[in-house]
Amino acid sequence: MKAMVVPKWGEKSVLMSRPDPKPSSREAVMKVRAAGVGLTLLNMRTGSFGGEVPRIMGHELAGDIVEVGSDVTELKVGDRCAVYFYLTCGRCRYCRGGRETLCEAFKGHVGVHRDGGFAEYVSLPVENFLHIPSGLSYEAAAMATDAVNTNWHCMKERARVNPHDHVLLIGAGGGVGIHGVQVAKAFGARVIAMDVSDEKLALASEWGADEVINVKKEADLVAAVKRLTDGRGVDAAIDYVGHAETFQVAYDSLSTSGRAVVIGVGKGSIQVPTRHLILSEKTITGSRHSTRTELIETLEVMARGVVKPVIGMRTHFTEIESIFESILDEKLLGRGALTYD
Ligand SMILES: [Zn+2]
Known part of the structure; x- marks a missing residue:
């Protein structure tokens, strides 16, 4: 598959050919249809979040499930899904108490601590895929997963x-x-x-x-x-x-x-x-990101048109560096969006 790979933290991503990902027993593979781009990616690309390189970044994602692991029953091929950003344990007091962004056994971020979606395909734990409501575009669903749900958590629970x-x-x-x-x-x-x-x-x-x-x-x-x-x-x-x-x-x-x-x-x-x-x-x-439940709520209010994605620039995912330049020049108004066709 085609992938934008960061060779070392602090360096720009380069277009490379990588093997198509295969899901482990409790993972699924998504064909990426849309992604969002914001300042957080540039902060992560400095290496300040940790994680190993080379790395395929990209966490604000939506697409179609194309393959599921042997023990996956919650998802099927063809499901339209958005991706949850955090890799959490699902078992600690915070995960069980509905505050999973405070997970005591936090495993990191999609696109930093494991490969993300600035590539044609991404394989992730089944818990990181949430269904997109009918009528909501891939692009809007992608924006829901960071640019919008971060606000939903903030306004509802923190402020x-x-x-x-x-x-x-x-x-x-x-x-x-x-x-x-x-x-x-x-x-x-x-x-x-x-x-x-x-x-x-x-x-x-x-x-x-x-x-x-x-x-x-x-x-x-x-x-x-x-x-x-x-x-x-x-x-x-x-x-x-x-x-x-x-x-x-x-x-x-x-x-x-x-x-x-x-x-x-x-x-x-x-x-x-x-x-x-x-x-x-x-x-x-x-206020730290959002829970899965808050992301589901965010997707639902966006499907109703209550909150809309604000896109300042749109380009193919292999041209992502042009959006980063626009962010660094302080020219990007709203969010950057990536296409995959
Ligand atoms: Zn946890």
Whole structure:
């Protein structure tokens, strides 16, 4: 099969011919039909997530099952499936308790710790395939598996967004954030989008943001948030960047009892007076990917058209490096998408 192979971490992927994967007894092979591309891949390609090389990356995937292992009864040839990103044990207290992204025996990520789907075929454990609802495209299903379900988990379980909430999204114009705008709206919130360019903020508005704040044009970001919320601050602030400066803005923008949630992996730490935390009962937390159940819910709401994929660039999977260049040049608006025909 044709595959895009990363020879060493830190290097670009190259087109190579590799043997077609054969499933072990509890695996299935999927012919990949669509994939998503975002910044996380570039972070993983530096080697910061570990994993061995050479490696076929690619985790935001959808396609058709073409072969199943001898002990697989849950899937059959022809099933349309999306891929779950995490390799979890299925047995520890967190897996059994419905919080599998915190798995105590975590085995890593698809496309980092075992080969992913920037290739014609991918073989994975049967537990990593979830059925795509009828009517949902392969491309939309692929986006569901990281760009959208990460937001679903965040808004539902971590930020606990309600229809009466004001929600601030820092980095709302990015590949994950732009789907966060739609998910926060799906939960009924009033959305304030914050980002660094008018172009990104226009995209956020197009996808439902009620208010926008341009970081480059506003001297006092917290004051700008307070101004848009009658002086109260927001009930939830989601930080897609994750640097000290951005998360401090998230925390400082909260109303009493507000929730600050970090999703993006950045650098630094924030200062929080303990007394203030007691008196305000604010919450500071992180949000890590999503469970399988949340991915199923995400696929279902996308099948209903409640959340739509935002694609900024589309190319054949053998041309993936052109999307990476667009991300590095900060030109990609929304998510990159790969085709396989
Ligand atoms: Zn586990």
